[in-house]
Amino acid sequence: MSKIFFDVGVSLDGYIAGDNRGPKNPLGDHGPTIHNWMYQQKAFWRHLGMSGGKEETEDGNIIDDTFARTGSYIMGKRMFEEGEANWPEDLFKANVYVLTHEKRNPWFQKGSTTFYFINDGIESALEKAKQSSKGKDIRIQGGADTIQQFLNAGLIEEFTIHIAPVIIGSGIRLMDSIKRNVFNVEIDKVIHSNLASHIKYVTRSDANKKASH
Amino acid sequence: MSKIFFDVGVSLDGYIAGDNRGPKNPLGDHGPTIHNWMYQQKAFWRHLGMSGGKEETEDGNIIDDTFARTGSYIMGKRMFEEGEANWPEDLFKANVYVLTHEKRNPWFQKGSTTFYFINDGIESALEKAKQSSKGKDIRIQGGADTIQQFLNAGLIEEFTIHIAPVIIGSGIRLMDSIKRNVFNVEIDKVIHSNLASHIKYVTRSDANKKASH
Numbered sequence: 234m235s236k237i238f239f240d241v242g243v244s245l246d247g248y249i250a251g252d253n254r255g256p257k258n259p260l261g262d263h264g265p266t267i268h269n270w271m272y273q274q275k276a277f278w279r280h281l282g283m284s285g286g287k288e289e290t291e292d293g294n295i296i297d298d299t300f301a302r303t304g305s306y307i308m309g310k311r312m313f314e315e316g317e318a319n320w321p322e323d324l325f326k327a328n329v330y331v332l333t334h335e336k337r338n339p340w341f342q343k344g345s346t347t348f349y350f351i352n353d354g355i356e357s358a359l360e361k362a363k364q365s366s367k368g369k370d371i372r373i374q375g376g377a378d379t380i381q382q383f384l385n386a387g388l389i390e391e392f393t394i395h396i397a398p399v400i401i402g403s404g405i406r407l408m409d410s411i412k413r414n415v416f417n418v419e420i421d422k423v424i425h426s427n428l429a430s431h432i433k434y435v436t437r438s439d440a441n442k443k444a445s446h
Numbered sequence: 447m448s449k450i451f452f453d454v455g456v457s458l459d460g461y462i463a464g465d466n467r468g469p470k471n472p473l474g475d476h477g478p479t480i481h482n483w484m485y486q487q488k489a490f491w492r493h494l495g496m497s498g499g500k501e502e503t504e505d506g507n508i509i510d511d512t513f514a515r516t517g518s519y520i521m522g523k524r525m526f527e528e529g530e531a532n533w534p535e536d537l538f539k540a541n542v543y544v545l546t547h548e549k550r551n552p553w554f555q556k557g558s559t560t561f562y563f564i565n566d567g568i569e570s571a572l573e574k575a576k577q578s579s580k581g582k583d584i585r586i587q588g589g590a591d592t593i594q595q596f597l598n599a600g601l602i603e604e605f606t607i608h609i610a611p612v613i614i615g616s617g618i619r620l621m622d623s624i625k626r627n628v629f630n631v632e633i634d635k636v637i638h639s640n641l642a643s644h645i646k647y648v649t650r651s652d653a654n655k656k657a658s659h
Contacts, residue, residue: 245631245647246621247460263626398631398647400624408459411613413476418458418611423638430636432643434458434611 235366237359238391239373239380240299241407242267242429245396248404249377254311256318266399270428271296281321292426299393303327304369305362307355309379310335313348322346328365330358332379355382377405387415387440396430415440448579450572451604452586452593453512454620455480455642458609461617462590467524469531479612483641484509494534505639512606516540517582518575520568522592523548526561535559541578543571545592568595590618600628600653609643628653 241249244267251261260267271277276293278285280300286293306325308316310333316324323344330351337350351358362371373383383389394407416438424431456462457480464474473480484490489506491498493513499506519538521529523546529537536557543564550563564571575584586596596602607620629651637644 246624247619396645398633400621400626400629400631402624402626406460408613411459411615413613413615416613418613420611420638420640420643423636423643425633425636425638427633430633430643430645432609 235304235363235368236302236370236390237373237383237388238370238393239375239383239389240393240395241375241380242271242395242397243407244399244401244404246400246402247406247408248401249375249407251401251404254315254405256315259315259319261404263401264404267397267401269399270395270397270426273428281324283321290426290428291424292428292431295393295395295424295431299372302370303372304366306330306372306374307332307358307362307379307383308374309376312374312376312379328362329374330362332358355379355386355388359388377407377409380407381409381411385410385412385415387436387438389416389436391421391433391435393431393433396432398429448517448576448581449515449583449603450586450596450601451583451606452588452596452602453606453608454588454593455484455608455610456620457612457614457617459613459615460619460621461614462588462620464614464617467528467618469528472528472532474617476614477617480610480614482612483608483610483639486641494537496534503639504637505641505644508606508608508637508644512585515583516585517579519543519585519587520545520571520575520592520596521587522589525587525589525592541575542587543575545571568592568599568601572601590620590622593620594623598623598625598628600649600651602629602649604634604646604648606644606646609645611642 243249251264254261270292273288274293275286275289276296305327306329313331323342323346325346329348331348333350340348373380416436418434418436421433421435454462464477467474483505486501487506488499488502489509518540519542526544536555536559538559542561544561546563553561586593629649631647631649634646634648
């Protein structure tokens with residue numbers, strides 16, 4: 234059964250990106266520092282098709298596992314626009330559903346990444362993502378607004394946050410205007426390193442109970 | 447050498463208290479749920495001089511250790527006003543310095559708790575707290591505004607946050623308007639339980655380097 238999850242890095246003060254985010258300033262001011270733990274891992278650069286990083290630690294295994302479990306992706310338009318300008322070709326190696334008001338034909342990249350542009354809401358994107366995930370899981374890639382929409386609809390079943398020991402000061406918060414009582418949260422596991430605290434949660438909600446059957 | 451630290455529970459969405467906080471609604475709407483992990487520990491109730499709780503786990507040891515290391519306390523006026531209406535007598539068993547504009551004589555409680563009311567700022571309170579801490583550590587008890595003042599002055603040397611798997615939705619954030627570049631943060635240790643994720647950090651700043659010498 235495909236799980237619907239997200240997996241994001243946050244600063245210690247709760248931001249997933251800094252101010253002034255955009256295609257020319259991906260992740261916003263000081264935002265990249267949130268991912269220092271990741272940039273140090275060889276696994277991260279391997280998935281980008283580049284060489285880089287200096288460590289093969291448990292932090293890197295987390296990156297590998299997250300790529301391996303994912304069969305399709307959903308993301309918001311602003312994240313896509315940042316990525317369109319900056320990501321290497323065929324980063325996702327799966328279908329990616331972009332939530333947008335813009336009508337646009339699918340973008341078939343070299344390799345196995347295809348971006349589809351969805352104009353009729355998160356449930357429609359989710360349905361398509363499920364159909365193409367080949368039994369693997371569906372990652373709600375971000376940004377914060379997209380994750381919040383899925384959380385508030387009770388559709389997230391698992392999520393992992395990587396809390397970096399970094400203060401950003403201002404920016405875009407992960408946990409903003411999350412509704413109480415839509416879902417319950419349980420701590421599933423914590424992986425500790427000196428680079429970040431990786432905490433995995435599982436949720437229980439009426440909506441995700443329904444979605445699983 | 448006395449360390450200056452804080453130790454607080456936060457919800458998964460980053461709040462240390464809910465909305466509508468006050469003496470008649472301590473911790474604000476839904477705020478007490480942030481501390482569920484603590485209320486389950488016998489250690490917590492023992493420090494209140496009451497019987498209660500059902501567990502003696504590592505979570506409880508954390509509570510014991512925090513009380514044991516603390517030689518004096520600093521808190522803001524709103525936290526004091528909530529506590530004045532609700533805390534048992536002699537909870538702190540040490541000097542407590544309350545940051546306030548109100549002039550008021552010290553309040554000597556039965557036992558060894560005395561509240562002193564400080565009108566001339568955080569550094570003055572800190573000086574007095576150091577003098578009375580008998581070589582133990584100084585706890586910046588809260589609330590969020592007081593902790594933020596100490597963080598932004600670079601005066602916090604260690605801190606522990608207990609992240610509860612609970613969504614509050616709105617309220618008072620711990621990490622709000624924290625300045626970048628005042629201090630660096632390192633993860634010191636993580637204690638994982640299914641009740642909360644306890645993460646201890648140490649900081650490095652020019653201010654706390656100076657304060658230690």
